[in-house]
Amino acid sequence: MDSQMTSICSECGATKIANAEPSDTIPATPETLAGYQLLAASNEPPNSAERAFLQAVASKSAVRLTCLDEEISRLKDRLGQLEAERSQLAGYHSQNVAILSPLRRMPHEILTEIFLWTLPPAASNPDVNESPWVLGQISSRWRAISLSTPSLWSAACLDYGGEPPIPQMIEAQVERAMVLKIHFLGSDAVESVPNTQREMFKTLSEHSGRWEELWIQLTPTLTPQLDELLRGRLPSLRKIYVGFEDPDIELALDSVKCFHTAPALVNATVLMSPKPILLPAHRLTSYRAACPWGDHERVLKMATNLVEAHIAIAFDNEPWPGLNDPPIDINLHRLQRLYVEHVEILNYLRAPLLDELAVDIASREDVLTPLKAFVVRSSCALRRFCMQGAPDADTTPEILNEYPSICSFTVVFTRQRRSKTELANALDAHLTMLTATCDRVAVSPHLTELCLGMTCTFPIDYSLFLEMLESRRGPNFSLQTTTFLAHANQMPEPVTRSRLDALGRGGLDVRLRGGSDSKREIALWLFEMPWLWKR
Structure with missing residues (x-):
């Protein structure tokens, strides 16, 4: 071979x-x-x-x-x-495709709507690399449309907490807009800034007749200017958000009065104001404030048109009215949504149309007594109930069983002088309480919507969450939507996600939210609590 x-x-x-x-x-x-x-492989020379x-x-x-x-x-x-x-042909081909693009035939109105969706959140100074400024760099048609759309330029944002805005860009926006939504975040942190921002605020005030919204963070140097520049000159202002860079600082004036004469103002948020902000209470439909109870009382007694109210207490060293004192009966005949930082506030209110209530609860606090008194006095039927803070798992079923009209329930856990271990135990206790078993009557089987959330990180036992959801499936339960709001690093592992997806395929809308948006979503669930408004 x-x-x-x-x-x-x-x-x-x-x-x-x-x-x-x-x-x-x-x-x-x-x-x-x-x-x-x-x-x-060697260094040997050949022969x-x-x-x-x-x-x-x-x-x-x-x-x-x-x-x-x-x-x-x-x-x-x-x-x-x-x-x-190929390069030459590709360029020619791209040019032909661009000429044939449906975008060229898109109606002006649709393109304008798309442009409006590209606007960034009104939280920072204008940037030439962001909408609406960048739209004018694409084509002459886009530039013409953007310049002829005043609503693209309405939000004029000035933040003096960092690099100051460019005055020429603000002036261009003011010129191109029809109505204005002013976001003015003042700061006295940099010595050269106060004079600059006072001059800019004075310039903007010359167009105050077109102001529709005003978000303003006041400083000691800016506050005295308000009444001087704005009083009697806000005919179109409908919405205000007023906060202070340093709420603890003493101001040289007794109160801010310029908004009291604004004839169109219906939506007001006042955050941690060291001095009273006078408001046209009889016109307000939305009121959010963190101030002494006495200031709240003065506004609420006249606010007969309120639809939503967010009542937080700040700068209040006076004693609360006692239950044996002469009764304070504030009638809010049109109120539908209410958040109270202290459950005792319910002792002084009457709201017959209320169907959404959010309360801040401390551990072992008696919630049921003032809640019962309020519901009986108001003769209202609560549909949605939200709790935030450190609610006790023994109190929650008492509330839910007492009011079978509640079909949407939210509980959000916050620190409030409790350790993370205590919060984790409280969450587990709530999940166990909501879990249906054969040896006890299920709590609120008619709930259609359930939201759980936390504003701090602590261990989460997702097996209890899954067990609770699976136990509330079936013909005897009405749960349709559940939302879990946590931090990004607290999201469940893949196996748990797979089981949650299976519940979703079975008809239950399961939503997991984590990351930077979770706190904002919690704020929305709790009716945008004032202290969660961060600029």
């Missing part, structure tokens, strides 16, 4: 295989692969015969290399020609 032998081609130096008899002897010369490898042989092979391989180099060069030249031709 023939065997194979590997050798070096004498023509070009390539390796070749030849047949040989098993008995053949292969001398260790460069003509064999073994001999060649022996020379290549004269080997040198002559290798020189001949090297000469022939050099000729072949030259041929290959010439062929490669030729192919490279051809490839360059093809690439140049």
